[in-house]
Amino acid sequence: MLRPETIAQMPKVELHCHLDGSLSLSCIKTLAKNAKINLNLTDEEILEKAQAPENTRNLLEYLARFDFVLPLLQSYTNLELAAYDVARQAALDNIRYIEIRFAPEQHLLQNLTLEEAVEAVVAGLSRAEENFDIIANALVCGLRQSTLEKLEKLPPIFDHINDSHLVGFDLAGDELNYPQQKFSGLLAQVNARNVHITLHAGECPHCEQNIVDSVNMGATRIGHGIMSKNLPEYQETLISEKIVLEMAPSSNFQTKSVTRIEDYPFKQLYDMGVHVTLNTDNRTVSNTTLQKEYEKISTWYPDFGIEDFEQINHYAIDGAFIDIVEKEALHFKFTDEYKKISD
Ligand SMILES: O=c1[nH]cnc2c1ncn2[C@@H]1O[C@H](CO)[C@@H](O)[C@H]1O
Numbered sequence: 001m002l003r004p005e006t007i008a009q010m011p012k013v014e015l016h017c018h019l020d021g022s023l024s025l026s027c028i029k030t031l032a033k034n035a036k037i038n039l040n041l042t043d044e045e046i047l048e049k050a051q052a053p054e055n056t057r058n059l060l061e062y063l064a065r066f067d068f069v070l071p072l073l074q075s076y077t078n079l080e081l082a083a084y085d086v087a088r089q090a091a092l093d094n095i096r097y098i099e100i101r102f103a104p105e106q107h108l109l110q111n112l113t114l115e116e117a118v119e120a121v122v123a124g125l126s127r128a129e130e131n132f133d134i135i136a137n138a139l140v141c142g143l144r145q146s147t148l149e150k151l152e153k154l155p156p157i158f159d160h161i162n163d164s165h166l167v168g169f170d171l172a173g174d175e176l177n178y179p180q181q182k183f184s185g186l187l188a189q190v191n192a193r194n195v196h197i198t199l200h201a202g203e204c205p206h207c208e209q210n211i212v213d214s215v216n217m218g219a220t221r222i223g224h225g226i227m228s229k230n231l232p233e234y235q236e237t238l239i240s241e242k243i244v245l246e247m248a249p250s251s252n253f254q255t256k257s258v259t260r261i262e263d264y265p266f267k268q269l270y271d272m273g274v275h276v277t278l279n280t281d282n283r284t285v286s287n288t289t290l291q292k293e294y295e296k297i298s299t300w301y302p303d304f305g306i307e308d309f310e311q312i313n314h315y316a317i318d319g320a321f322i323d324i325v326e327k328e329a330l331h332f333k334f335t336d337e338y339k340k341i342s343d
Pocket residue numbers: 018019020021059063066101102103106141172173174200203251281282
């Protein structure tokens with residue numbers, strides 16, 4: 001088992017982090033003040049509302065926790081501050097490259113347009129890049145429970161926004177009731193624009209088919225993908241196609257993807273050669289940091305060593321939605337820094 005100080009030294013990549021689920025306490029308070037919303041709550045009460053309890057029963061109960069912060073994220077200023085806040089926390093977590101995702105349609109209650117919501121987030125990420133040693137990009141999420149009419153407004157965002165920080169598309173939300181098949185037309189519109197795709201899939205019990213369908217619809221990464229453990233014949237395809245699984249241990253236990261460590265497939269998939277990665281999913285809702293997720297993995301699998309953590313970061317770099325030159329620079333930097341930690 002690695003010491004927390006060793007884990008803290010490791011540079012990290014995070015591919016799966018939701019903006020709205022990851023706001024710090026101080027940021028939540030600032031956003032409320034700006035929005036002229038009187039929360040009238042102690043710090044403990046704020047966190048209680050923003051975090052999912054351990055006895056959360058399923059994904060839908062987990063997602064209900066987002067209702068608390070969304071009213072605070074309805075202006076350009078607040079979205080910019082929120083994006084800055086999450087990238088700042090990531091830099092403190094020794095993350096050098098992060099992709100932060102959000103669903104623009106949830107931020108339009110005060111007359112922002114979809115494009116303005118994206119511009120605000122991208123502006124906050126750019127400002128964080130100036131102040132911290134981090135590269136921070138944005139992903140646009142569609143919500144599965146949304147109407148197709150609303151969802152079809154998302155692909156054109158990629159025509160209208162010409163900013164290098166906007167790097168990909170995701171589908172999040174209710175996987176229990178909205179399987180992947182429903183979205184083939186939408187994803188064709190995303191593919192037509194050559195936009196990178198990662199999709200939440202295989203997060204819920206009995207949802208494994210969504211993983212196969214997601215890859216067939218153009219996803220090169222899968223959000224969680226826990227149920228791939230039930231697809232022994234398909235694991236070879238995940239390996240040969242170098243599909244990246246964005247796993248998030250704390251979140252996966254809270255949503256009851258799994259309930260026993262023996263059933264968590266991270267190490268088994270890693271040993272087979274599947275490109276697994278570690279992520280927070282939601283720093284606040286899951287009350288975590290990437291440091292804590294690494295510590296958890298190190299405790300569960302004491303043999304998972306520095307070189308294994310380095311390997312999953314190289315997998316994450318390979319799967320990142322950036323160009324080959326940026327990837328090479330990150331690979332080089334990580335190899336160099338991990339070597340120093342091992343020495
Ligand atoms: O683990 C997850 N699975 C599915 N959807 C999620 C998860 N975490 C967050 N969101 C959803 O994504 C939206 C945009 O960030 C959040 O508002 C939440 O509804």
